[in-house]
Amino acid sequence: MYAMAGASLAHVEIVSSLIFLLGLALTGSACRPLGSDVRVKVPDTEMYAYPDISVVCGKAILKDDHMDTLLNPVVIFEVLSPSTESYDRVAKFAHYRRLATLKSYVLVSQEAPMIDRYDRGDDGQWVLSDCWGVDSSLQIPSLGISIPLAKVYENVDLPPDHLSRQPWAKSD
Numbered sequence: 001m002y003a004m005a006g007a008s009l010a011h012v013e014i015v016s017s018l019i020f021l022l023g024l025a026l027t028g029s030a031c032r033p034l035g036s037d038v039r040v041k042v043p044d045t046e047m048y049a050y051p052d053i054s055v056v057c058g059k060a061i062l063k064d065d066h067m068d069t070l071l072n073p074v075v076i077f078e079v080l081s082p083s084t085e086s087y088d089r090v091a092k093f094a095h096y097r098r099l100a101t102l103k104s105y106v107l108v109s110q111e112a113p114m115i116d117r118y119d120r121g122d123d124g125q126w127v128l129s130d131c132w133g134v135d136s137s138l139q140i141p142s143l144g145i146s147i148p149l150a151k152v153y154e155n156v157d158l159p160p161d162h163l164s165r166q167p168w169a170k171s172d
Contacts (some may be wrong), residue, residue: 010110010156011079015052017152018077018108022055025145031057031074039069040076044098052108053077055143072101075142079108093118097126103142111159113149 007015015036022033034054041048041063048069055075063069076096078088088107096105097120105118105126113134118126119142131138134150 007079008081008110010158011052011081013156014079014108014110014152015077017154017156018053018079018147021147021151022053022145025147026055026143029057029143031055031143034060034070037068040073040096040099041069041071042095042098043071045095047092047095049092049095051076052079057143071099073099074101075104075106075140076102077106077108079110081110104140106138106140108152110156113153113158115149115152 019033019035026032032055034056036050036052038054039048039050040054051073053076054070054073055077056070056072057074060070061072063071078084078092080088093105096102103120107116107118109115112132113136114130114132115138116128116130117138117140118128121127129139131149134148134153136149138147138149138152140146
């Protein structure tokens, strides 16, 4: 576990927007988004983490009577920060992949409208899909929903050079 002393305004705005948009998109389904106050445990590796957002479908399976540690997330979102991006992409994902219930892992940039989504295939392999730019939408097949990036980043003050941070942009 990493000790975190707060988050940037962009990070908070993105998380808030995603929880709201997920809640709307999942209305009427058995799935619901949970904020970062809900801890996730990976029993196989004994790792505990506080993802920015977890989505649970059906009954939440909790570790104990404290009722604060989720064992069955279906989707996990992490909003990337410069200090934790490498850990979120590699080590944390290595732990999360051990969760039998996890179907999608979503990594959200706070520096540009870019989202990477990893989905577990029927063969157990993880496949990367990405979406870039405010004109695109985040598809989450495991939940059967789509969320426009324009809505995710609507109130976020992106760095002025965010377009040059996008992978397709040409560099001089």
